[in-house]
Amino acid sequence: MKSKYCGYAGRVMEIDLGSQSVCEYPWSDEQRELYLGGKIMAAKILCEHLTGQEAAFSEDNWLVIATGPLTGTGAPSSARFDISAISPLTGILASSNCGGSFGFHLKKAGYDALIIKGKCKGHKWLEINDDEFIFHDAGELWGTSTGECHQMLSELTGKKNFGRLCIGPAGENLVKYAAVISDERAAGRTGMGAVLGWKGLKAITVCGSKSLEVYDREKTAAYIKKWVAYLKNHPLTGSQLPNMGTAGLVSSMQAHSLLATRNYAAGQFEDFESVSGEALAEKYNVNNSGCLGCTIKCRRNVTVENKLVKGPELETLVLLGSNLLNRDIESVLELNYLADELGLDTISCANTIAWAMEANEKGLWKNGLEFGKCDNLPTIFEDIAHRRGIGDELAEGSKRLSEKYGGRDFAIHSKGLELAAYEPRRAVGQGLGYAVANRGGCHINGGYAVIAEGLGLNADPQTPKAKADLTMLLQDLMEAISASGQCIFTSYAFFPKALLAKPNGILTKSVNALLPHLGWAMRFINRFPRLFAVNLPIIHHTGIIKHALGMKMDLGRYIEIGERGYTMERLINTRFGISAENDRLPKRLTDVPQDPNDPTTKVPLETMKRTYYKARGWDDNGIPTEKTLKRLKIK
Ligand code: SF4
CATH class of the missing domain: 1.10.599.10 (Aldehyde Ferredoxin Oxidoreductase Protein, subunit A, domain 3)
Structure with a gap:
């Protein structure tokens, strides 16, 4: 339903993967005033639908991709979008936020949100070009890494300026914490990649030609100018985040005993400097960049395998660093890249491995994993994504493993979702x-x-x-x-x-x-x-x-x-x-x-x-x- 408010594209589309049909879902201005957009809009749509009986891997689990009204208005750092559904990791409502440019392109095509229902017959990918929705067989894409898939989507669509998101092998193999990747940005948490994997939907591309209007062009432009200047002059958004990304917080966390260390048994790591934001900035950062239209540009780019790729953010650095007693920052860089390629959430993955290391040490589950010995982690990541050997078990997350083997007291999660890198006892x-x-x-x-x-x-x-x-x-x-x-x-x-x-x-x-x-x-x-x-x-x-x-x-x-x-x-x-x-x-x-x-x-x-x-x-x-x-x- 077209809106009297600017900023909104005006339409929410319901896509049934089984019948490959598309229709409009009603969404009014009154709802826009109450719920604004993004994750709250998704929650309202799901609140109308969910009864509490729906399993994550079922046709009744609707997955909602929702943008916010500021996306496309030029407001600073406003190109985020949200993916919501029932999580296979937690069994409850999940929402996962992602940057990049997909949300902007979705709005250019005329849509504020997509509701994805049902399950594909076989494996598909979906191409959206303005009013056209085309389902393609995903035969040649299925099994590819997210990087390969992004590249192939460019070739298959013949487009350069468009939005795309996809899952990697982890999503295809229903790893409970599989991510969705869009332009190297991750909707990492809560396993939304596995929901798409179960639905058999490998990727979505979107390209549109609609114009996005603002209500008062002059006032909006002046306001944004002032805001951008404020952000650029602020020590956190104008200096720390652009220069070191979130990784710049490692040293502060160490100073305040907040640095998750040895599966959260401690809040400080004696070798924290080896995996700090400063170490990353000095030796490995090449430049910074950001999501579409971002003023802050917190993304730090590094070189891995001779490619310029996204560097690790704080959570990844800490949870694959101090929390595993890993002193080798280069291994964190490589694992971070590998996790994106496989479509894994680094937070849940690293936390589950930390739990497994401690369970091994305590003799609860003999799995060969040890704190401080991280050379084998690339293989473990691959095994998780493809559900091979112990990777098949690690793919279930720390809550389920601790229920099976014992060790609940040190399974660091709440409601099944593993904690971020801040040790909360301080x-x-x-x-x-x-x-x-x-x-x-x-x-x-x-x-x-x-x-x-x-x-x-x-x-x-x-x-x-x-x-x-x-x-x-x-x-x-x-x-x-x-x-x-x-x-x-x-x-x-x-x-x-x-x-x-x-x-x-x-x-x-x-x-x-x-x-x-x-x-x-x-x-x-x-x-x-x-x-x-x-x-x-x-x-x-x-x-x-x-x-x-x-x-x-x-x-x-x-x-x-x-x-x-x-x-x-x-x-x-x-x-x-x-x-x-x-x-x-x-x-x-x-x-x-x-x-x-x-x-x-x-x-x-x-x-x-x-x-x-x-x-x-x-x-x-x-x-x-x-x-x-x-x-x-x-x-
Ligand atoms: S680049 Fe960083 S600050 Fe900018 S929108 Fe993306 S995540 Fe946010």
């Missing part, structure tokens, strides 16, 4: 975020409170005070940013430069000291967001929606949209049996202090969970109440 708000995150152990979906607990600010990382309310506020903001099609790295610039410039200055120290006492203030914003009908100069995300889309927007509405999305995702998950019982972390993180001499260095999860549920308007069992659902217009 950032307990991040620990809460991992546990309650809708998609499982994710730092971003968990709210990324660690940025206030050591990586940006340094508010007492051990206290549970104010962490629940902070987590909720950050989760909702990031939910809305993601739904608009923007990269969440733009939110790094929320931090006032003055605080970052002088971490030991009086002002910064005062903010750090005050933050744990501001839970009540954050609770007030969380509970009554509509009272904050303002646009703040450091949160540019709301102003751009007014100028580029012509939609009413302010901070309060924005936060409320985020809260609506977050709660709706939770509602879907409750249909799949999720409750407080599932918002858990392994005992290693909740019961064993990181520092044996300091009992506070563990995650006081249950205390924070109770406050968090209250803040969200969920009951003690973590279920959104009827009152909350009505308030958010979900019911």
